[in-house]
Amino acid sequence: MATQTTGVTAEFIRNLGRMYGTYTGGFIGFILLLALLEVVGVPNRILGYLFVFFTLAVYAIIGVMTRTAQISEYYVAGRRVPAFYNGMATAADWMSAASFVGMAGTLFLLGYDGLAWVLGWTGGYVLVSILVGPYLRKFGAYTVPDFMAFRYGGNFARFCAVIVLVCCSFTYVTAQVYGTGLIASRFLGIDFKIAVYVGLAGILLCSMLGGMRAVTWTQIAQYIVLIIAYLTPIVILSTLHYGIPIPELTYGKALEQIAAREVEMVKNGLAVLCTAANCPPGSLKPHIEPFLTYSTLNFFGIIFCMMVGTASLPHILMRYFTTPTVRQARQSVAWSLFFIFLLYFSAPAYAAFSKLEVYTNLIGRPLQELPQWLFLYGSIEHPFNPVLGLLNVCGKAAKSVEAVLAACGSGHPGILRLQDFAIDTDVIVISTPEIAGLPYVISGLVAAGGLAAALSTADGLLLAIANALSHDIYYKMLDPNAPTIRRLTVARVLLLVVAVGAAYLASTKPGDILAMVGWAFSLAMAGNFPALVMGIWWKRTTTAGAIAGIIAGFGLCLLYLLTTRYFPGFGVKYLGMTSLYNPVTGRPLVPDLAAAMAAPNAMEMFPTLAHPLANKVGWFDLNNINCGLLGMPLGFLVIIVVSLMGKEPSKEMQAYVDEIRKPRGRTVLEEKT
Amino acid sequence: MQPSTSPTNEHSHWQRTTKLMLTHLGVWFFFGYIVHMFVVPLNKIVIPILGFPLGFYMAAQGSLIAFVVMLFVFARQQDRIDREHGVAEDE
Numbered sequence: 001m002a003t004q005t006t007g008v009t010a011e012f013i014r015n016l017g018r019m020y021g022t023y024t025g026g027f028i029g030f031i032l033l034l035a036l037l038e039v040v041g042v043p044n045r046i047l048g049y050l051f052v053f054f055t056l057a058v059y060a061i062i063g064v065m066t067r068t069a070q071i072s073e074y075y076v077a078g079r080r081v082p083a084f085y086n087g088m089a090t091a092a093d094w095m096s097a098a099s100f101v102g103m104a105g106t107l108f109l110l111g112y113d114g115l116a117w118v119l120g121w122t123g124g125y126v127l128v129s130i131l132v133g134p135y136l137r138k139f140g141a142y143t144v145p146d147f148m149a150f151r152y153g154g155n156f157a158r159f160c161a162v163i164v165l166v167c168c169s170f171t172y173v174t175a176q177v178y179g180t181g182l183i184a185s186r187f188l189g190i191d192f193k194i195a196v197y198v199g200l201a202g203i204l205l206c207s208m209l210g211g212m213r214a215v216t217w218t219q220i221a222q223y224i225v226l227i228i229a230y231l232t233p234i235v236i237l238s239t240l241h242y243g244i245p246i247p248e249l250t251y252g253k254a255l256e257q258i259a260a261r262e263v264e265m266v267k268n269g270l271a272v273l274c275t276a277a278n279c280p281p282g283s284l285k286p287h288i289e290p291f292l293t294y295s296t297l298n299f300f301g302i303i304f305c306m307m308v309g310t311a312s313l314p315h316i317l318m319r320y321f322t323t324p325t326v327r328q329a330r331q332s333v334a335w336s337l338f339f340i341f342l343l344y345f346s347a348p349a350y351a352a353f354s355k356l357e358v359y360t361n362l363i364g365r366p367l368q369e370l371p372q373w374l375f376l377y378g379s380i381e382h383p384f385n386p387v388l389g390l391l392n393v394c395g396k397a398a399k400s401v402e403a404v405l406a407a408c409g410s411g412h413p414g415i416l417r418l419q420d421f422a423i424d425t426d427v428i429v430i431s432t433p434e435i436a437g438l439p440y441v442i443s444g445l446v447a448a449g450g451l452a453a454a455l456s457t458a459d460g461l462l463l464a465i466a467n468a469l470s471h472d473i474y475y476k477m478l479d480p481n482a483p484t485i486r487r488l489t490v491a492r493v494l495l496l497v498v499a500v501g502a503a504y505l506a507s508t509k510p511g512d513i514l515a516m517v518g519w520a521f522s523l524a525m526a527g528n529f530p531a532l533v534m535g536i537w538w539k540r541t542t543t544a545g546a547i548a549g550i551i552a553g554f555g556l557c558l559l560y561l562l563t564t565r566y567f568p569g570f571g572v573k574y575l576g577m578t579s580l581y582n583p584v585t586g587r588p589l590v591p592d593l594a595a596a597m598a599a600p601n602a603m604e605m606f607p608t609l610a611h612p613l614a615n616k617v618g619w620f621d622l623n624n625i626n627c628g629l630l631g632m633p634l635g636f637l638v639i640i641v642v643s644l645m646g647k648e649p650s651k652e653m654q655a656y657v658d659e660i661r662k663p664r665g666r667t668v669l670e671e672k673t
Numbered sequence: 674m675q676p677s678t679s680p681t682n683e684h685s686h687w688q689r690t691t692k693l694m695l696t697h698l699g700v701w702f703f704f705g706y707i708v709h710m711f712v713v714p715l716n717k718i719v720i721p722i723l724g725f726p727l728g729f730y731m732a733a734q735g736s737l738i739a740f741v742v743m744l745f746v747f748a749r750q751q752d753r754i755d756r757e758h759g760v761a762e763d764e
Contacts, residue, residue: 131694255726288726303706304705325762327748327761334745662683663760664761664762664763
């Protein structure tokens with residue numbers, strides 16, 4: 001029986017190329033078919049439904065076909081996923097709704113400064129490969145807390161690691177479920193709350209029956225959809241405008257045109273240039289000029305925190321537990337980054353093409369002659385602010401020509417200026433096909449891609465949380481004698497509970513949680529990175545040192561986040577925090593700290609984001625998204641000091657560390673299956 | 674190759690691994706941070722034909738390409754070290 005299963009699996013692995021090749025061909029055929037239907041006159045809404053339901057059905061079929069009743073299949077896909085395919089799965093796991101839908105929009109708004117995110121979300125894989133990933137694969141864990149528990153003497157370390165994992169993954173997964181709801185509601189025209197649960201069903205169908213195994217094979221399918229969807233519109237645009245179907249090369253020309261147009265707009269009074277003397281909101285920040293949104297410290301801080309955070313996020317690290325060998329784990333990291341790179345090096349092209357379009361064809365137009373697509377997005381209500389739309393002119397939702405004229409009032413010159421115009425970052429990618437006048441089938445494709453990105457990341461995160469709860473808390477801490485069937489049942493029930501919890505939270509549109517996704521990186525970095533790296537690279541690291549390091553690093557990062565966001569008055573009064581500074585003018589964001597503190601609501605807890613102090617105070621002008629920059633060094637320091645104060649780890653433990661460092665030989669941790 | 678598990682062999686394997694790690698961290702730091710500190714002067718140089726300002730290009734594409742290439746090179750180099758010390762996995 002056992003040999004038969006192995007034979008079937010080997011056959012399966014050999015056929016992967018043909019299977020996914022056929023699948024990709026089938027998907028392209030499906031797009032062409034829908035394009036044909038559009039020409040014949042099938043309504044847009046039907047096309048949207050077909051796109052969403054066809055792709056969801058494919059993921060569900062893969063999810064059901066790859067169901068499993070084996071522990072090692074459920075937790076690590078049987079450790080049989082070849083490097084190339086694991087790379088693709090990791091790329092889908094990694095690129096979330098925020099990357100797919102939001103990244104290009106961020107680059108549109110911030111210009112050069114937005115590239116901090118592009119750099120931060122790619123360079124971290126270098127750290128994964130050289131410092132952490134392959135060693136954890138050799139160790140043979142099912143989860144990241146497994147490693148912490150083994151290396152650092154048991155369940156207390158395990159518990160700390162589970163806390164860190166849940167803190168950084170739960171907000172993240174909520175944002176993904178929210179993303180699926182948003183995309184589904186916009187393209188299917190159903191109510192947002194219902195759409196969230198439709199998305200939830202899609203997520204559960206992929207992961208519930210087959211755990212890691214099912215998630216792996218669906219993520220590969222989702223990667224193929226998302227990368228085709230992301231690249232198609234800009235390849236078409238690049239060909240139309242510059243005659244070369246490689247947008248990553250041609251957008252250099254667009255950058256030149258943008259720079260020329262920027263100068264022209266300022267000269268014609270269509271825009272106000274942001275200068276050190278005067279940089280009001282809505283003023284023009286030249287696209288290629290650095291450090292206009294983030295100070296130099298915060299720019300490099302974001303790069304560093306996102307990179308180190310990448311190497312500490314459990315849902316990413318656990319993908320490298322699934323490769324057959326340590327060698328393949330390393331190759332797999334390289335493939336992961338290659339597949340991620342394909343999207344991230346294209347995002348600036350999206351931003352440049354959209355910006356050129358907006359600057360040349362929108363800014364400077366008479367208000368009466370604004371194009372129709374603008375009102376389409378103006379009519380979609382902003383998720384957190386009902387007064388605004390996703391696209392606003394003169395500070396109000398741009399629902400129609402009349403609405404725009406009323407909002408701008410009689411004192412307005414009647415021509416759209418840059419400072420009148422505000423667009424939500426999520427609109428850029430979604431609206432690109434429409435703005436360029438491409439057929440609706442391309443818009444449907446983009447929606448399917450966004451959905452794939454959100455679903456695949458949500459699956460990976462849910463699995464990370466549910467596995468930590470079922471494997472680490474239930475099996476390792478509560479009931480170590482649980483039989484296989486009960487373990488798998490508990491794993492599935494917990495997956496369902498976490499998923500429904502995330503969906504419920506997402507359906508309440510929690511603005512704060514969505515803004516906190518970037519925080520997950522800093523929290524993971526402060527909590528996990530020092531203990532993981534030192535556990536592998538310094539044999540002298542002791543249990544007491546690691547636990548103290550996790551608590552100190554994670555604690556400081558959390559303290560900084562919570563204080564600056566929720567208790568800013570407390571931070572100023574007791575922790576010596578001062579105002580952050582505007583990077584261009586150098587003036588403090590809170591001009592008069594004493595006056596702000598004297599205001600009646602200064603010591604209020606949980607102020608809204610609009611509060612005069614929230615997110616505007618801190619230490620060393622450090623943005624709270626960069627709190628890992630405080631927590632991680634402290635974590636390292638505490639680990640070193642406390643470890644040196646204690647007795648060195650046992651000879652046995654040091655021998656285990658030696659074992660982790662050599663690819664050859666058995667895994668250190670042998671799980672019964 | 675005969676697997677050798679002598680402490681000196683393991684020691685030199687780890688020394689070479691550490692050295693490789695530090696080299697790659699250095700390259701990573703250069704492309705992740707150092708280049709971008711010079712974005713303002715680099716932006717004065719425009720890549721011919723394509724039209725990208727060099728500083729912008731490095732952050733948008735150059736460093737990313739360097740990271741991808743680095744990772745494939747690292748996987749090969751580390752594997753060679755493992756093989757030469759007889760601690761690589763069997764195929």
